[in-house]
Amino acid sequence: MIEKPDGWSSPRTGAAELADWWRDAVIYQIYPRSFADSDGDGIGDLRGVVEHLDYLAELEIDAVWLSPFYVSPQADAGYDVADYRDVDPLFGTLADFDALLAAAHRRGLRVIIDLVPNHTSNEHPWFREAVESVPGSVARDRYLFRDGRGERGALPPNNWTSVFGGSAWTRVDDGRADPQWYLHLFDPRQPDLNWRNPAVVREFDDILRFWLDRGVDGFRVDVAHGLMKHEDLPDWHEKSAELEGGGNRGPMWDHDDVHDIYRGWNSVLSSYGDDHILVAEAWVAPAERLSRYVRSDEMQQAFNFDFMTVGWDALAMRASIDRALETNAAVGATTTWVLSNHDVVRHASRFGLADPTAWPKGIGAHEEQPDAALGLRRARAASLFVFALPGSAYLYEGEELGLPDHTLLPDELRQDPSFFRTGGDETGRDGARVPFPWRSDAPAFGFSPSGAAWLPQPESYGELAVDKQDGDPASTLELYRTALGLRRASGLGRGTLVWNENETDVSRLAFTNGRMHVLMNFGAIPIPVPDGATVVVASAPDAIVEGRLAAHCTVWFTVQPVAGR
Known part of the structure; x- marks a missing residue:
């Protein structure tokens, strides 16, 4: 095992440099329900993460990012939050989170948590109060309730569509003759908040402080570009997707006044010192629009989705790298590099398609199946290339094993709301979210002591399990360990x-x-x-x-x- 420091100083940085640790950090995304299950219920949990922190430390990463673990009815795998200040019993308790945070810090690993500010769960106390309140009430003003159009308001207030398919509006069932509608850019169980309401702003300032007081090192901000909508909510005659060919695209994305929110959050984080981080999940183009999120008084990083989406193409990849480096340098920000996450088909599968620049929204059994060997070979090449680039790198759990998507997952087992909202037209994200394989000879490949798993793993995961790769110099795991160690030792993240x-x-x-x-x-x-x-x-x-x-x-x-x- 690689010896890790017991404090914050690491072989990569001296104490004077810790304030901007993110500029060259390698950050590992943990999807908690799929990483490690400690209690045998088939769903990963926080104690499971703690049990494997040594594995993560050996990977030569600098921080972990935890996808949501808050109290939630799990309509969208936890991105529908009912209580932002507590841990869902599926994942453990606040004490478990505190133990994870302390254990990570002892190993020199920082901890970033997901923040979901665009919408809440429909089971959040605020929304329940809103539904029970009258139109025009204080409670309803925290969300985006509107009267319908047409006779007795029977039609939605505008023609917006949900990212997950179907209308972006749902009519409340409150017993009134002409009930109002509420906006949800995602699932109907995820009502959008009204960020023009000062009460919403104050609430999230307090949520940030709650977790900062516990010692977290930063926040990944979900749908960072979607909080502010056009005040008039006008019709939009194109698909209401998160990114459709340009920045500030449509009345629901990337409005200039969203940056006031992040300047406020920057002030909150600064009051806790200068070593905390905000990371924008903002599907924004062109690069100049994205760079606005990482100006000196706003966030520290934004995911470089342009690079992730160009695929296996030399010219497109180079052009994307140049755009990112140039526009981020103009605002003094670092650049992030990412190839996979929980919302996209894993790059080991995308790169094995006949068109390795394709961007499928999931791969199912009825669709083209990737060439697994070719996809893995290209994925390893792309990852090694990325690790040599200046800036910060994000890894998605399992990519260090070369995991592919589960492309033969039966439709009847799918849970992604995008699959159901589109009537199956979009296969969805479940294939990238199946549980992690730890041991090749164990039930559920060691994910759970009981052998239970909330989604089944493909047979190929057995040969890709950690115990199969650990110590094998030809394995993807050892390639990652070696490359990330060399990246750190050579200072490539802060290079040119x-x-x-x-x-x-x-x-x-x-x-x-x-x-x-x-x-x-x-x-x-x-x-x-x-x-x-x-x-x-x-x-x-x-x-x-x-x-x-x-x-x-x-x-x-x-x-x-x-x-x-």
């Missing part, structure tokens, strides 16, 4: 990218970062590695053959300087 302008072949990318040279082969034909190169790490055991880099591989190498230069 310089493209090799001699590279004109669209099937490759090459750059230097400090003394590290990086070469990635997107094509099917091996390409030469420069003379004098000393390989530091390669994405596959067979990556280098007779001085050439094999297809779909990445290599880091150094070059001995020529004497006298």
